[in-house]
Amino acid sequence: MHATEPASTFPMLFGEVVAARGPHDAVVTTRETLSYDELNRRSARMARALLAIGAGKGARIALHANDGILWVTTFLAGLRIGALVSVVSTLCTPPELAHILRNSDTQIFIGVRRFLRHDYAATLAEALPGLSEGRAETLRLAGAPYLRSIWLDDAEGLGWALSVEDLLARADAADAPDAALLAAIEGEVAPSDDAVIVYTSGSTSAPKAVVHSQRNLARHPPELAKYFLLKPGDRMLPQLPAFWLGGMAMAMEVLSVGATLVYPDTPDTEAVVDAIQRLGVNRVNSWGDLLVKLRQAAAARGVDVDAIVGLGPFRDADGELIPPGLQVNMLGMSETFAVHSAEPLDHRLPDDKAGSSGRTVGGYERRVVDPGTGTETPPGELGELQLRGGALMSGFYKVDRSKAFAPDGFYPTSDLVRLDADGHLYFVARRGDMIKTKAANVSRLEVEAALRALPGVDLPIVVGLADPEFGQRVVAAVVPKEGAALSEDALKATLKGVLSSYKIPRQIVFIGHEDVPRTATGKLKLFELADMISAQIGEARPAPSAAQSSSV
Template sequence: MMQGTEPPSTLPALLRSVVAARGPHDAVAMAAETLSYDELDRRTARMACALLALGAGKGARIALMAPDGVLWITTFLASLRIGALVSVVSTLCTPPELAHILRHSDAQIFIGVRGFLRHDYVRTLTAALPGLETQPAEGLRIPAAPYLRSVWLDDADGLGWARSIDALLARADAPAAPDAELLAAVEAEVAPSDDAVIVYTSGSTSAPKAVVHTQGNVTRHPRELSRYFLLKPGDRMLPQLPAFWLGGMVMALQTLSVGATLVYPASPEIEVVVDTIRQLGVNRVNSWGDPLVRLRQAAAARGVDIDRIVGLGPFRDAAGELIPPPLQVNMLGMSETFAAHSAEPLDHRLPDDKAGSSGRTVGGFERRVVDPETGAPTPPGQVGELQLRGGALMSGLYKVDSRQVFTPDGFYPTSDLVRLDADGHLYFVARRGDMIKTKAANVSRLEVEAALRPLPGVELPIVVGLPDPELGQRVVAAVVPATGATLNEDALKAALREVLSSFKVPREIVFIGHEDVPRTATGKLRLFELADMIAARIAARRTAG
């Protein structure tokens, strides 16, 4: 944490603090360019003034859709400097997903890239927003996104409805543009309680939840977590999780909050990531699950000493001894808590009697475990639903009455089934509801079912998560075909890829009859029995095959 009499509680204050302490040191490093903290301050100030010139200010709704890199981080920080509310949009978004986010978030300004890897975002935008192609570059009027007024892309050549980001930045250089004095005055009015970020994450319904976090959460909690991740100013951290997912965003903020260097590869392709590690002196990696396994293998094959890179090699305790996997802390968090709410430092070796623990409370969270049916507190060691209050808990869900989100005394029911022992160690057991955790992302089974249901020949889709040693959980589905229909697994997957991000598409689909669906006496699905049945069918198919 940067030294000071009062820890910063807004992004403008945090940036001032870290720039004062680390000005000439590397803040963001990429193969193409490196920004010092002084330059990061200048770049974000210019973008902030450009946004002010455009008419944005406190509470302005800005949608940001770009890969990790200088554009993403400078736009994100600049937006928070003026008190705007930023919706971070996945570069994996399909047109229906993007249409929902832009409409639901009340986005007024869209800032993004024209394309990335195989994605053409001009095509995505025009498919998401019918009529966009006939609109002027500013003063958009689109019923599908009624608040949207302008689109700014890194390359707007040939597009009548968008303008370039260079043209946006030029507004900061105009004679009557907002100056440093006005920007400072704007920043002084940004408060810790101001909403800052909307993160869209799969929820308990077919539509994604819109989790809202405040300036205080965005500023204070990453700095608190940096102590658990043992981050130091001299570190060069490469987060493999993208910044549009909360895990990547929080790690970026952790890194900047301590004055370390945030390293971004030009693309997430494994060979590019390994090259970046080698070329830019990376000594820290933050990753999880399948991406980490593949990166570790690729780096070792290229001669990288993975044991010298924290997060890539095996974890060691404070004495330098390897920590056996059962005694490594598995931090537990969620989008609603701005990452971990329970943790121990990375170099902490759990006592033998705490194996499997996610650790103790972090950053002022209050935790209680209750009977999921009655709401009564459970004794220590007994499984129940985790409820949370305080700390970096979200301010709410966008456009949802707080009474539908929090208990009357302010706790958030997480739907996580856990045990909490007498020493305050938390043990994750399972998800109560319909969430599937795969590749560090949350997927709602109901969202995937909603995408399957209208496909030709599908009568009843049922989606579940199966345990997977690399992914955490694997998304799979069982489908009851309509009478007389013949379905093809590959064809269904291809259709789903048109409306769902790739990580939400089931890895396997099996076909069953209504008589195969296990139900309770009242007709409810027995999901655990169904998951076992799907797993058995997949195993039999592989054996036969």
């Protein structure tokens, strides 16, 4: 590799950072601090342990843990040996977890047993019928046919799992893979190797499995760090969890520049404020209602919110406050490994660029096409954003590329945007069935499928309503079956067993079939239905612009 060429695999990038920042803090929690040297040793030990149980390039590893030392060391270990790591949400219900483990072909599962109110041993047992009769390291389950071993931080009393400490001990055995073998294996990791799967709600009822390559994880985070103005001395607390792409991308940005990653004990707002006060945090990455609540709680505890970048209002390069309308609204998605359009955080948009998401980031090519004809639109005209290059995903796991990409390699994002002659992108709306709530994508079809499976539900229709804190709020209208007596509280309570909390509708109203607005061909008029729901819950909705009315 040419001396000036940036690292193109994670092992290469991590080796460079450790060499430059070895003794400096890498990951900090209230219980433990790891320097880059220690993070290197811990992740190497986990990597050698994985090699000892037969993992290697392409091994399918599921990581199911809250943000912290175990998550970081295991994630990095998987990347170092060229494995394909599926990051699993700690909010997963048993049906969601069962789908992920089967769809991702998971062979090795590593995770925590308990977090907050969750007992993940019980979740696994419910997700995988027959698991309770299984034997550790020799699992044979039809529901997850490739799964062979489960390792938890606490495996006491579980005949089908072993402890993470037992796994790490494999690296210390006399015949264990040594440092020289690990180095040789890291040298064989290629930029094109698939590295991570992130599950995100898609346009169908099943979550999409977004696959990113080693090159994306090595090249894009250092590029994004420039826009977030990250410096080696920063101590960043990402409030978005690392199992979501936004949290993972920020963690990788921090590590790519040799800064410090700070994790609170729990995502509870008070615990986050504690971490800010005790652990020297000077940067926060948050969004929407999470940020609003955190800012209020921090101010109430006497924290100087203006001194913490991302918590207080943004300032330009001269230290002057940037008006909200002139702050850049960075735009990205799981498929693009976070941001694809941006300006630096301290950039004050010109008055004629108010509302812009910025220009292209990291080598992405962008074009805007008419959703009906597929032809490119003139500058400033509304159309669907398509992307190519940059850190675009390899594809969706187990989905043919032809079903995800255009013949020339562009990816249709379903984002309706305008792109001006100067390259500034303006987001208008989502095309189709996605609802963006609390920094997460929710498929309305997935929520509808869960509602439809409940007794007494004849027709469920889910939409998103604009919300100043959530971005969009998931709501639903339900037509009961004849004679059924349904209640909003009962439906929500039942959904808690099958959907993650952020996917459950915040309001459910009941209507009749005659109330459902449809076109002459029987298609749902979702915007009119959203107006109907708003009226029933006593809210007013803004009318769509002419461009939105004619194009969406």
